[in-house]
Amino acid sequence: MDRRNFIGTLLASGVLGATLPAARAADDLFLAGANRVLIVGQSDQPYALELTAQLGRVFTAAGIPHMQVVAGGTELAQVAHVIALLEKARGGRVIGVMDDAAAVIFQELAAARGGACVLSTHHRFGAGAVRHCCTSATLEAGIVWSEPISAQAGRIAGVYAGAIGGRQRAAPTVPATGPADGGPASLVSFLINT
Amino acid sequence: MNAKRKTLPKGIAAGEFDKAIKELKKILGNENVLEDELRLAPYNKIMMPVPNDQHAPSAAITPASVEEIQAVLKVLNKYKIPVYPISTGKNLGYGSAAPVQRGQIVMDLRRMNKIIEVDPDLCTALVEPGVTYQQLYDYLQERKLPLWFSCPAPSAIAGPLGNMVDRGVGYTPYGEHFLFSCGMEVVLANSEVLRTGMGAMPNSNTWQVFKWGYGPTLDGIFTQSNYGIVTKMGMWLMPAPPDFRPFCIQYPNEADITKIVDALRPLRIAMVIPNAVVIAHTLWEAPCTPVKRADYHTGPGAISDAAVSKIQKDHNIGAWNVYAGLYGTKETNDANWKIIEAVAAGTGGKIITEEQSKGSQALQYRFDLMKGKPNLGEFGLYNWRGGGGSIWFAPVSQAKGSETLKQMKTAKDILGKYGFDYVGEFIVGWRDMHHVIDLLFDRSDDDQTKKAYACYDELLHTFAKEGYGVYRSNTAFAEKVAATYGPVKRSVEKKLKKALDPNNILAPGRCGISL
Numbered sequence A: 001m002d003r004r005n006f007i008g009t010l011l012a013s014g015v016l017g018a019t020l021p022a023a024r025a026a027d028d029l030f031l032a033g034a035n036r037v038l039i040v041g042q043s044d045q046p047y048a049l050e051l052t053a054q055l056g057r058v059f060t061a062a063g064i065p066h067m068q069v070v071a072g073g074t075e076l077a078q079v080a081h082v083i084a085l086l087e088k089a090r091g092g093r094v095i096g097v098m099d100d101a102a103a104v105i106f107q108e109l110a111a112a113r114g115g116a117c118v119l120s121t122h123h124r125f126g127a128g129a130v131r132h133c134c135t136s137a138t139l140e141a142g143i144v145w146s147e148p149i150s151a152q153a154g155r156i157a158g159v160y161a162g163a164i165g166g167r168q169r170a171a172p173t174v175p176a177t178g179p180a181d182g183g184p185a186s187l188v189s190f191l192i193n194t
Numbered sequence B: 001m002n003a004k005r006k007t008l009p010k011g012i013a014a015g016e017f018d019k020a021i022k023e024l025k026k027i028l029g030n031e032n033v034l035e036d037e038l039r040l041a042p043y044n045k046i047m048m049p050v051p052n053d054q055h056a057p058s059a060a061i062t063p064a065s066v067e068e069i070q071a072v073l074k075v076l077n078k079y080k081i082p083v084y085p086i087s088t089g090k091n092l093g094y095g096s097a098a099p100v101q102r103g104q105i106v107m108d109l110r111r112m113n114k115i116i117e118v119d120p121d122l123c124t125a126l127v128e129p130g131v132t133y134q135q136l137y138d139y140l141q142e143r144k145l146p147l148w149f150s151c152p153a154p155s156a157i158a159g160p161l162g163n164m165v166d167r168g169v170g171y172t173p174y175g176e177h178f179l180f181s182c183g184m185e186v187v188l189a190n191s192e193v194l195r196t197g198m199g200a201m202p203n204s205n206t207w208q209v210f211k212w213g214y215g216p217t218l219d220g221i222f223t224q225s226n227y228g229i230v231t232k233m234g235m236w237l238m239p240a241p242p243d244f245r246p247f248c249i250q251y252p253n254e255a256d257i258t259k260i261v262d263a264l265r266p267l268r269i270a271m272v273i274p275n276a277v278v279i280a281h282t283l284w285e286a287p288c289t290p291v292k293r294a295d296y297h298t299g300p301g302a303i304s305d306a307a308v309s310k311i312q313k314d315h316n317i318g319a320w321n322v323y324a325g326l327y328g329t330k331e332t333n334d335a336n337w338k339i340i341e342a343v344a345a346g347t348g349g350k351i352i353t354e355e356q357s358k359g360s361q362a363l364q365y366r367f368d369l370m371k372g373k374p375n376l377g378e379f380g381l382y383n384w385r386g387g388g389g390s391i392w393f394a395p396v397s398q399a400k401g402s403e404t405l406k407q408m409k410t411a412k413d414i415l416g417k418y419g420f421d422y423v424g425e426f427i428v429g430w431r432d433m434h435h436v437i438d439l440l441f442d443r444s445d446d447d448q449t450k451k452a453y454a455c456y457d458e459l460l461h462t463f464a465k466e467g468y469g470v471y472r473s474n475t476a477f478a479e480k481v482a483a484t485y486g487p488v489k490r491s492v493e494k495k496l497k498k499a500l501d502p503n504n505i506l507a508p509g510r511c512g513i514s515l
């Protein structure tokens, strides 16, 4: 079973309703840790779930305390729901992986509470490839690169791990080509200091 | 100079800026003067087709009182440093919370968020800039006050004061927000505090009920301008009607817009339909339904008419979708409903009532907006193209069918030439219409971003040539839009600026006004 099907199955079974199992063990640590990260993935967007899971794996390997939650697009358009998520992340960081509409709402609600979006990446999917455009308040220009979808979101997860670890982000070496317009899906991921 | 500082106001030396910042910190406290790039990030998300650094702030400050604003302005006058006031800062598609010109300090008034008074008898409210519509809604609900307000589509996160000073619109009978505001408190550039209308008189209790006061009415000059910082606003609330009957009428053809407008205008002017009627195109409804563009169109260029027709069929969406409501008693609404049915039948429209709309996201958020219930349903627009680029092109039109078709066709042709879709709606005021088009583009794609800029430019100038002006504009085009209104108006605005803000410290460039 490939990962997408696997996550789909978990979703259908309700296992992912609130918290991904890989992260559950980290809950206590998460709530106590100062450097904790809440990862919010949009449950009705397969790539968002894939990236969320990949982030979890990379953070676990890097020893970064984190917790993963998933929410549907409808929930992410509700102020009360988003504020509850921001409350959960209060004093720490939150990474969101969601569609464009949900991302604007999330970022604007965070901004109204003084949260700063440190890093934001737009992902555009074409046939077999995904183009990432990563912008940050501290970067003069955005970093753009493309990679096969089969690259399983590893590089982008690494960028976020680097940002959280405070390490210098290296621009990916893969040439900036790939789907520019009309790719079938568009997603946003971002890192906010709450 | 602070080593981390990258952006300074035009013409201000780093040393002078540092001194000013030090003085501002003394007034506001360190935590309310933001200089760090990361903390400034929320003021730099512009969505417009120009580079972020054109609108990068040098700092942001968050005062909590009129007195603090007065003290801040003294410092800014001394150093001649420009400041850009925002209230809730959600002017998405018009420039967001970013300053109109690079280097201006953003004055974020979100900490001034008190609902000072709601009078349930007179149906009025007095609010500060940081109050959100959601906050006001919760306030009325908690106190079980049967009062409604009018709000714009992003109401749950935006606020009445910021919306009103930018002359925004909503969807209840009180939808023309400036018209239903009553009394402002304004801190002028010289730190004087002006209360408009009856508020100028000591001990007056009529500030929120009578707009005009004595002598010239000044309120208008503090909207879409930079002559003062508005710190309080009175607004009228609407008694919740005993019977509210929202409806949608769907029409199958783009050309139907002519007969729709001509049939509805008399009802709107006579106030049979008392709220701002919205006539939304298929491609406004689709993303909010939600429909995925990629299921109908991939590759570059604008979506084809054939694909749009298919969307209509597949998802039960009209070419035009008219939203309006009846507000009254059961008896008056029963009587008026017959008129609505007759108009729909006579024009080939299909009525969808609230009952029949159950389960439709697109209809539900509209019906909620028509009773002033905040929501974020319209943000679905951002998923249409993806990539976070959006600017509103919003020309005014007469409420005449022939005019609407002409505007729509012109806009669609220009948008199509640059590869963009016509995502538009008409909002019928009384005798006018705001023709609102969301120019959606992928901001992570340089080519699309450049095309979006050129497209807006062509829209603006083509419409201006035909005598159509826009009612509101994004900050990147403020100067160009102001130019379309001719030199005399601009010269009067400049004289006012000179008189009220001789050091040009209040948002220079906003709506094209500067010294």
Ligand SMILES: Cc1cc2nc3c(=O)[nH]c(=O)nc-3n(C[C@H](O)[C@H](O)[C@H](O)COP(=O)(O)OP(=O)(O)OC[C@H]3O[C@@H](n4cnc5c(N)ncnc54)[C@H](O)[C@@H]3O)c2cc1C
Pocket (backbone or CB within 6 Å): B085, B086, B087, B088, B089, B090, B091, B092, B093, B094, B096, B097, B109, B129, B151, B152, B153, B154, B157, B158, B159, B160, B161, B162, B163, B165, B166, B167, B168, B169, B170, B228, B229, B230, B231, B378, B379, B381, B507, B510
């Ligand atoms: C999906 C979507 C739908 C939208 N639909 C609508 C709609 O239906 N109707 C509508 O009107 N808009 C609409 N908008 C545009 C916009 O989001 C709203 O108008 C919003 O209310 C403006 O933001 P705000 O209320 O936070 O005001 P702010 O951003 O705080 O203020 C707007 C501007 O007014 C000036 N200003 C603010 N406060 C002050 C002050 N105290 N003193 C002096 N000047 C000040 C500033 O120049 C500021 O940039 C929509 C946006 C989106 C994304």
